[in-house]
Amino acid sequence: MKLSTKGRYGLRAFIDLAVSGEGQPVSIISIAQRQEISVSYLEKLMAKLKKAGLVESVRGVNGGYTIARPVEEISVGDVLRALEGDLVPVECAGIDESHATHCSSSSQCVSKIVWKRINDCINDTVDSIYIGELVQESRGL
Amino acid sequence: MKLSTKGRYGLRAFIDLAVSGEGQPVSIISIAQRQEISVSYLEKLMAKLKKAGLVESVRGVNGGYTIARPVEEISVGDVLRALEGDLVPVECAGIDESHATHCSSSSQCVSKIVWKRINDCINDTVDSIYIGELVQESRGL
DNA sequence: GAAAAATCAGACTAAAATGCTCCGAATTTA
DNA sequence: TAAATTCGGAGCATTTTAGTCTGATTTTTC
Numbered sequence: 001m002k003l004s005t006k007g008r009y010g011l012r013a014f015i016d017l018a019v020s021g022e023g024q025p026v027s028i029i030s031i032a033q034r035q036e037i038s039v040s041y042l043e044k045l046m047a048k049l050k051k052a053g054l055v056e057s058v059r060g061v062n063g064g065y066t067i068a069r070p071v072e073e074i075s076v077g078d079v080l081r082a083l084e085g086d087l088v089p090v091e092c093a094g095i096d097e098s099h100a101t102h103c104s105s106s107s108q109c110v111s112k113i114v115w116k117r118i119n120d121c122i123n124d125t126v127d128s129i130y131i132g133e134l135v136q137e138s139r140g141l
Numbered sequence: 142m143k144l145s146t147k148g149r150y151g152l153r154a155f156i157d158l159a160v161s162g163e164g165q166p167v168s169i170i171s172i173a174q175r176q177e178i179s180v181s182y183l184e185k186l187m188a189k190l191k192k193a194g195l196v197e198s199v200r201g202v203n204g205g206y207t208i209a210r211p212v213e214e215i216s217v218g219d220v221l222r223a224l225e226g227d228l229v230p231v232e233c234a235g236i237d238e239s240h241a242t243h244c245s246s247s248s249q250c251v252s253k254i255v256w257k258r259i260n261d262c263i264n265d266t267v268d269s270i271y272i273g274e275l276v277q278e279s280r281g282l
Numbered sequence: 283g284a285a286a287a288a289t290c291a292g293a294c295t296a297a298a299a300t301g302c303t304c305c306g307a308a309t310t311t312a
Numbered sequence: 313t314a315a316a317t318t319c320g321g322a323g324c325a326t327t328t329t330a331g332t333c334t335g336a337t338t339t340t341t342c
Contacts, residue, residue, distance in 0.1 A: 001144050003230040003259075005301065012252050019247070027317070034246055040303055047319075060310025061316045076255050089144040105175055106160070106279045111153050113278065114217050114270055118144075121262040129255055137254065138247045143299095146330065168288065182331055188290075201339025202287045 001089055003080075009037050010045040010083040011076065017055065018071050018135045025057075025064030045083060052082030071135055077126035087122050090115035142230055144221075150178050151186040151224040152217065158196065159212050159276045166198075166205030186224060193223030212276055218267035228263050231256035 016031050028046060032039045046065055049055045054074060055065045067074070081087055157172050169187060173180045187206055190196045195215060196206045208215070222228055 001142060001148070001225060001228060001230055003142050003256075004299090007142070008231060008252070008256075011255065012246075012249055015251055016246070025317095029317085035249070036246075038302075041301070043318075043320095044302085050318095057318060058310085059308075059316090059318045061312065063310070063317045065318090084142060087142060089142055090149060105153075105157070105177075106282045108153055108176070109282060110156055110275045110279045111149070113275070114152065114267070115144075115149075117266050117270065118263060121266045122259060125258050125262045126255070129258065134251045134254070138251045141247045141250060145328090166288095170288085179331070181333075184290075185331085191290095198289060199339085200287095200289050200337075202341065204288045204339070206289090 004084060005041075006045060006048070006083045007080045009035070009042070010049065011079055013037065013042060013045060014049065014054070014067075014079050015131065015134050015138060017065060018067055018131055019138050021064070021066055023066065025062065025066050027064040030064075048083050049079070052078070054078060054082055067131075070132070072130055072132035074131045075127050076129040076131065076134075077123060079131065080126055087126065088119045089122070090118065145225060146182075147186060147189075147224045148221050150176070150183070151190065152220055154178065154183060154186060155190065155195070155208075155220050156272065156275050156279060158206060159208055159272055160279050162205070162207055164207065166203065166207050168205040171205075189224050190220070193219070195219060195223055208272075211273070213271055213273035215272045216268045217270040217272065217275075218264060220272065221267055228267065229260045230263070231260065 012035050013031050016035055017026050020026055020030070020034070028039055028042050031037070032042045035042075046055065046057075050057055050065075054068055056068045057063070057065050077087070153176050154172050157176055158167050161167055161171070161175070169180055169183050172178070173183045176183075187196065187198075191198055191206075195209055197209045198204070198206050218228065
């Protein structure tokens with residue numbers, strides 16, 4: 001069970017963008033240099049963030065990316081889900097709480113209790129941390 | 142970020158073993174049938190559980206596996222870690238709390254706060270659920 | 283003692299996911 | 313027009329996953 005480099009690099013890049021860009025567009029190249037990520041790979045990550053509406057892009061000379069919304073309103077969960085897709089280590093954890101959904105065995109049904117708790121704890125955790133906090137933390141270092 | 146079939150099948154198999162074996166050895170074949178897992182694959186999973194000291198084996202006719210310790214003392218985390226290895230989606234989340242460890246950039250350092258919280262929440266969750274509870278739950282269904 | 287039922291050990295493999303790179307656009311500014 | 317940038321997609325090498333196959337070993341039963 002691993003968080004891929006998409007999530008790891010991408011969050012770092014996003015924080016970098018938040019810290020280093022003051023409303024001004026920040027180029028992929030400069031983020032890539034500071035964060036020691038390859039430019040080509042970072043392009044892919046930024047594309048995902050843009051698709052999710054978390055960043056906006058400006059083309060051409062002096063172009064780059066800006067963060068689309070106040071960082072106080074963007075959670076780590078928003079960023080990670082944009083990059084990684086759903087943060088649910090185990091599918092079929094049953095959106096509905098009841099045991100109504102068909103299980104071929106009771107062990108299967110019971111294990112869903114576990115999967116649901118894992119999924120919930122992860123999502124609760126990442127949704128409770130906002131980029132704004134991390135930016136402040138970063139400036140304080 | 143996915144929990145592999147090792148963990149998913151393995152926990153189900155372990156619960157099955159706990160529920161269906163009453164001190165008596167339970168064969169891989171019977172678990173595999175109930176849980177709809179291939180015998181050869183389940184052999185691998187049981188080997189891991191045995192190596193971790195969570196189950197004991199009896200060879201020969203009427204042999205099989207028994208759970209090595211009281212199910213009230215075995216957590217879901219014990220089982221999943223035996224099957225999957227460490228449950229840390231992000232490495233380098235820093236065992237030590239301080240920011241002393243070298244970070245090439247502040248974003249990198251700050252993101253560790255996130256990784257650590259994710260790792261902790263997962264481990265706390267799986268370590269707070271015991272197989273005994275799940276067995277009871279299963280019997281109650 | 284032979285046959286059957288089981289665990290055990292390890293090599294092997296197919297498929298999928300991951301982690302990238304590369305190329306050639308298109309866009310904007312200077 | 314040239315340079316700096318984002319954009320889009322194809323492609324690929326490596327690793328991980330998921331699982332099979334084979335054969336050996338142990339134990340019980342007849």
